[in-house]
Amino acid sequence: MAPSSEYNARHLSVLEGLEAVRKRPGMYIGSTDSRGLMHCLWEIIDNAVDEALAGFGHDIKVILHADNSVEIHDDGRGIPVDVEPKTGLSGVEVVFTKLHAGGKFGGGSYTASGGLHGVGASVVNALSSRLDVQVDRGSKTYQMSFRRGEPGRFIDSGAKPGPNATFEPFVENSVLDVVGKAKRGVTGTRVRYWADRQIFTPDAKFSYDDLAARARQTSFLVPGLKITVRDERKLAGTPGEAGVHEEVFHHDGGISEFVEFLAADSGVTDVWRLHGSGKFKETVPVLDENGHSKIAEVERDCEVDIALRWGIGYETTMRSFVNIIATPKGGTHQSGFEAALLKTFRKAVETNARKLKAGNDKIEKDDILAGLTAVLTVRLAEPQFEGQTKEILGTSAVRAIVAKVVEKEITARLGSANRNDKAQSALLLEKMVAEMKSRISARVHKETQRRKNALETSSMPTKLADCRTDDVARSELFIVEGDSALGTAKLARSSDFQALLPIRGKILNVQKASVGDMLSNAECAALIQVVGAGSGRSFDIEAARYGKVILMTDADVDGAHIRTLLLTLFFRYMRPMVEAGRVFAAVPPLHRVEVINPGQKANEMIYTYSEAELHVLLSNLAKEGKRYKEPIQRYKGLGEMDAQQLAETTMDPRHRTLRKVGIESAQRAEEVFDLLMGSDVAPRKEFIIAGAATLDRERIDA
Template sequence: MASSDYSARHLSVLEGLEAVRKRPGMYIGSTDSRGLMHCLWEVIDNSVDEALAGNGTQIDVLLHADASVEVRDTGRGIPVDIEPKTGLSGVEVVFTKLHAGGKFGSGSYAASGGLHGVGASVVNALSERLDVEVDRDGKTWAMSFHRGEPGIFTDSGREPSPDAPFTPFEKGSELRVVGTVRKGVTGTRVRYWADRQIFTKGAEFQTAELSSRARQTAFLVPGLGLTIEDARGESPVTENFRFEGGISEFAEHLAPDTALTETWRLTGSGTFTETVPVLSDTGAMLPTELQRECVVDIALRWGTGYETVTRSFVNIIATPKGGTHQAGFEQGLLKFLRQQVEQNARRLKVGTDKIEKDDVLAGLTAVLTVRIPEPQFEGQTKEVLGTPAVRAIVAQVVAKGLSDRFSSPKRDDKSQTSLLLDKVVAEMKSRISARAHKETQRRKNALENSSLPAKLVDCRSTDVGNSELFIVEGDSALGTARQARDSEYQALLPIRGKILNVQKASVADMLGNAECGSIIQVIGAGSGRSFEIEAARYGKVIIMSDADVDGAHIRTLLLTLFFRYMRPMIEQGRVFAAVPPLHRVIVMNPGTKPNETIYTYSEQELSGVLSQLDKAGKRYQDPIQRYKGLGEMDADQLANTTMDRKHRTLRRVQVADAENAARVFELLMGNDVAPRKDFIINGAGISRDRIDV
């Protein structure tokens, strides 16, 4: 029986590794080529961590013809002495114990990629055979494993093979000495054969992906050489990678376009506290508050194109799905450049528009690296960084680095920062124009395909919050308003005289009325219970009627329509009444000084103005112009007094008490005449006897 091959001594070892074999996807993501490559990354990353710690400058990866892979490094070598808690050699602990290794404390590695302590042991568990050799202390130490169990393969002088007879250790594991090395020579060699019981039939090592990762690592660790040798084909292929320029050279390599700026280097660090469980001498896990340092190194440059290329890394481990470090990077970029655009708004002619993240990232090539002890990854595959404090630290480093660049007195820096702001603003304007064009087409189609009135004069803006619909009285007022409006955000809808009194009419009559139906369709949010204010096409609806009794009547009829069938517009304060002037007083100044124009909005105000002018001895044109309607005003006069946001006055229509408002509307516009007659008599201050009934 197969179980007879195992001794009781190995039960504790296999108990953990058997879980890996039963659920490999939890540890390596999948059992296809992607999972096979992940196992290789785990081994390579251990060697890279040694190089990061300043030990070793060369890593070799060999893909053998028998489908095995070998990783060699010149690091310190895995410890070969006995680990006191388990009584096992360091080599056996690393390859057989989950969550064991030298990267949990701060002594051996200040920052490393393999932090869960499952890398080497998982690879071992999922390998049909794994051989490890360690050069250390003047000797070469060796140990072999079969699906996680230590023992000896009898190769009989042949090439190593997973099919060779295997004898597990029974009484105690033996870390064999198989040779000697010169003093000071250290390193580790790991060769393993992936277990075909675990991995799918077509799974194989991807040379192109391996080369890309090796090149990337060489960029991230300046001075580290990586050699990839593939002996699986008819003729071996060897690639060598070594770069001294670091991530600046990496950004230049990744950039797909011509440079707009030089490659800028932003560096800095920050500290944060973190509570983590620490194993005490008694074996208990005690929560301990530790002071952590996060070191940030970023290389970025903008090009003339529009493609965005970003690569983010934590302790040289790629995080293709980002995380808190990338979120902080983008947050810092956007916040800083928004401030710069606002400070240079006049030169850049941006108005009130704000740049967005896509405007900043267009044409950006960036390499973001952070180094922190024991980062929190989301899952063993380490594709997303989860350490919360890193976001703020990266954002601060970005803001500080860019601030230094933008405040630099150097001519090149000034020129490049100016070009960058111009590019970002150009991207913003292109985005707004594209969206406006799209919405204009959509709105145009809606007008063409519906029964909206042809007299609707729409605006160009698609920003609902910024757009305004003026409901104007008659075609004459429409002509003047058309010349006075700002066509970017002000739309006009003329109505003919007094609309239907919807307080008395049925819903069917209201919908059948051309003017009411036009208003509801133009606003585009439905009516009654089906009204959805989110669908309203305009942020403000402004009723612009003449400043006379008929104009007040028209305004009341329109407000009745809104109150009955589009009440959320009033409740949210989106309905207004324009306040056009009643009089224009032209004050005649002596000499060449231009005359002064004063507008008044009531007879009482006019009397006060004329009285003040008489007291001051100022002359004015007589007779005073009295506007009978909006159509009598020039376009400039209408714009300055009633439509221009800088000078106009609007009265917001509010409903503080819906029930009280309903009673008032019923009183003024309802079917019951008697209460309305009493209201008029009481308000007019006249006797009932004087009314001819």
């Protein structure tokens, strides 16, 4: 086949750089699956955000079209349309066809931006089967199209544009077409592209949830910026499966509001805001007047802005950003932040060791980070990242600047004479010391504890009725409500593999309580000791003494409340047991119906587990002409059953029903637990009032 007559030196100059992107896409976007597809989208969105960050735009729209294309609008200054003198190409073509080209190198257009390598737009272009860009500038609308990085024009025969339309590449000179008029003073850029399916895997697709999360995150980081996300794909399993779905993200509170959004537990402190800046010198190659590179020492400014708060929980939620670009794997800014926290709080605990009863032990980083929710942002010109995916900040001087700001601000907060600050600081130091003691106790326990059987000595609580087996997978721990139920359960259980632990009444609500209060509570401490795997961040599921933990409470309102309190304890301090599917709720029957059999045949006992099930049973008995003894027994508690009934209905694996406690959505579960069990009363009151109209009074067990 003869080579195309249109293939000339100009095509070579345009494609030589972008062909490298197509051959090795992983070097630029990480992968060619959904993750890489989303990274391309982030590149274009980040360019729009950089305009807003520089103060030139306030509105961004992202549209996921049904034809698998994606469109991004912004109201920034618009990509330059004039000719760039070195290449003789329009600014639009330079941005979309030249690697390492853009407005973020010289420092004149952007002081701090997310896109810094100058390859984002051109990489997306190279990996797209079609890309259209429109720019509003100077009361005109300009347009240029590309196919796999090559500029030209698509001849769209139908009403809808697409990558399969006839393409005419530019042969001699590129042309930036004027396709319309823009309103006076209106500027902006619109980019629509179709990802190249020759590059990306067949199952790669845009994730609406990831896009919405990123849009929400960015709206927090750039106060006043409005980001609209619109999904027109109608994909099953997405919020827009029933029709077009649109969300608008707009937050004026900045990263303080971001921390409040991320924090799920009750607060030990308010949101603390730490501000500061520093200067550093960096030796980098710069371009002189003739375009030649030379090594020079430049002075940089680094601005630090941090929002953080501690809650009663033990999990750490940290988000770090450089020029609003997320760095999920941290970097020098995060290491400086953590080092400063450790240094500052160690000093504070040592100073107040006697008051806090800390002894000679030192708090560790994990003790400080427990319950922390933080958003860490730094802004600087030309940060050094490790790779184009920008997941790790590598600029070494940032570590010392962040550490200095954090140390100064936290020290001032801890030494503040303000009454509220003093109270919060005292509670925070007490929490950290409690975490330290819990960690040390868990380590000692792990070193000394091993699975005990009934024939060996044990340091377990005396009220524990343990089982004989050493097989953890087979063993079961029943947590029973009260001593009366314990007596019946002892007779009903199989002592070979079923252990019993009674609890007295309603245990502590650990959603409101501190770690210290939880550890000092007798019922909570006994339960944690019996499970044998520690608590909080030191929980080791491999050390758990039982394969199943079964909550066996009465089938009434109080029983449901006790079960909820127990689940709160497991969710807050022994969550891996729940995540592993090893926590269950027993399902005791509500009714026992004694069906009268004729003649000498013994009467039949039938158990039902709900009012609806009872009505169906009675209706069926009536149809069959069978009689039953009145009154029907309604079990108010486990103590009303004899051992045989309890074993047959609730404890014997051959007949019982168990409900597995699972966490389909950890974040949603966290929100529900905090709503129902947290210390903030107002949201719970609103929830109760909102649901009052749907309450069935007949279901109230009173």
